[in-house]
Amino acid sequence: xxxxxxxxxxxxxxxxxxxxxxxxxxxxxxxxxxxxxxxxxxxxxxxxxxxxxxxxxxxxxxxxxxxxxxxxxxxxxxxxxxxxxxxxxxxxxxxxxxxxxxxxxxxxxxxxxxxxxxxxxxxxxxxxxxxxxxxxxxxxxxxxxxxxxxxxxxxxxxxxxxxxxxxxxxxxxxxxxxxxxxxxxxxxxxxxxxxxxxxxxxxxxxxxxxxxxxxxxxxxxxxxxxxxxxxxxxxxxxxxxxxxxxxxxxxxxxxxxxxxxxxxxxxxxxxxxxxxxxxxxxxxxxxx
Amino acid sequence: xxxxxxxxxxxxxxxxxxxxxxxxxxxxxxxxxxxxxxxxxxxxxxxxxxxxxxxxxxxxxxxxxxxxxxxxxxxxxxxxxxxxxxxxxxxxxxxxxxxxxxxxxxxxxxxxxxx
Numbered sequence: 001x002x003x004x005x006x007x008x009x010x011x012x013x014x015x016x017x018x019x020x021x022x023x024x025x026x027x028x029x030x031x032x033x034x035x036x037x038x039x040x041x042x043x044x045x046x047x048x049x050x051x052x053x054x055x056x057x058x059x060x061x062x063x064x065x066x067x068x069x070x071x072x073x074x075x076x077x078x079x080x081x082x083x084x085x086x087x088x089x090x091x092x093x094x095x096x097x098x099x100x101x102x103x104x105x106x107x108x109x110x111x112x113x114x115x116x117x118x119x120x121x122x123x124x125x126x127x128x129x130x131x132x133x134x135x136x137x138x139x140x141x142x143x144x145x146x147x148x149x150x151x152x153x154x155x156x157x158x159x160x161x162x163x164x165x166x167x168x169x170x171x172x173x174x175x176x177x178x179x180x181x182x183x184x185x186x187x188x189x190x191x192x193x194x195x196x197x198x199x200x201x202x203x204x205x206x207x208x209x210x211x212x213x214x215x216x217x218x219x220x221x222x223x224x225x226x227x228x229x230x231x232x233x234x235x236x237x238x239x240x241x242x243x244x245x246x247x248x249x250x251x252x253x254x255x256x257x258x259x260x261x262x263x264x265x266x267x268x269x270x271x272x273x274x275x276x277x278x279x280x281x282x283x284x285x286x287x288x
Numbered sequence: 289x290x291x292x293x294x295x296x297x298x299x300x301x302x303x304x305x306x307x308x309x310x311x312x313x314x315x316x317x318x319x320x321x322x323x324x325x326x327x328x329x330x331x332x333x334x335x336x337x338x339x340x341x342x343x344x345x346x347x348x349x350x351x352x353x354x355x356x357x358x359x360x361x362x363x364x365x366x367x368x369x370x371x372x373x374x375x376x377x378x379x380x381x382x383x384x385x386x387x388x389x390x391x392x393x394x395x396x397x398x399x400x401x402x403x
Contacts, residue, residue, distance in 0.1 A: 110302035135332050135367040142302050142335045
């Protein structure tokens with residue numbers, strides 16, 4: 001099956017294309033070629049998602065190829081620079097630029113992931129932050145990382161990719177797993193503990209429950225930590241989108257909005273946008 | 289009993305499993321009445337599940353006042369303060385505050401009713 005990849009940024013319709021295409025691929029169950037001839041731009045969210053989907057297809061014995069022949073130069077350079085093509089045996093090693101490398105954590109590797117965030121995402125001088133603030137930010141993103149290996153049962157672990165947009169003053173990072181999704185775990189928990197039927201809770205409502213401080217599908221109600229990451233994104237005037245099943249949460253300075261997603265995705269995708277400017281950011285406790 | 293956290297889990301406190309290992313290192317001494325000093329010198333990165341596994345379980349059978357009195361947190365970097373506090377507050381509410389559990393159940397009921 002050949003997939004013609006369109007221009008993909010991180011607009012809602014771009015996520016919809018990714019999720020819809022993945023659903024179609026799963027029903028086909030065969031070898032796949034991704035054709036980028038009509039792709040004028042590919043964002044970090046698409047790189048992380050297509051990479052994770054490709055790994056999952058490979059684990060099922062399907063062959064996956066990325067056609068580079070007609071690929072626009074800009075897209076080809078991006079996929080080479082972030083190491084995506086190299087990861088799939090189709091190009092040279094990546095190099096430093098405005099990309100944050102494509103990465104797959106098939107097994108939990110917290111130290112490796114921390115190093116990735118500190119050196120590749122926050123340590124390149126795009127956002128000027130104190131060491132203490134950098135550790136606080138990495139700790140917050142670490143909450144999402146830990147959630148994958150604690151809750152998701154993702155067969156390919158976690159895939160990540162990022163991008164710096166200097167003209168927009170934006171730094172973006174996407175994390176995606178192909179596990180059971182937030183709503184699935186929440187429904188199973190509520191079925192077991194509250195005798196609620198799964199169909200009584202929409203994916204949107206399950207997401208809303210997971211964001212409540214103190215909720216957890218693990219015994220003891222000790223919290224998923226999503227609210228800590230949410231607080232930080234709001235303070236930064238950034239944005240965070242989380243997609244899982246038909247649920248969609250958008251975090252901005254205005255608050256958290258839960259809405260249904262028009263396309264289903266069985267796993268969880270987190271897209272983080274940080275706003276960068278010339279200011280030096282530090283924790284308020286560091287003020288002299 | 290003084291517990292050097294770095295020697296047990298390293299500088300990154302980021303897994304539930306590492307939290308369980310830390311918990312196992314001092315739980316027996318705590319139950320025997322010792323005061324525990326958890327020294328976080330040289331640690332850097334922290335997530336809530338780590339504290340959920342290492343310290344929050346104490347709140348199931350002990351009050352928050354007792355835990356805070358007998359488990360001293362030393363040299364915890366700024367990055368760890370909020371996840372630690374978040375973990376303890378959530379566990380305290382869940383284990384000791386019947387109104388919190390009722391409120392949570394009410395939220396769940398409302399969410400189900402709206403479905």
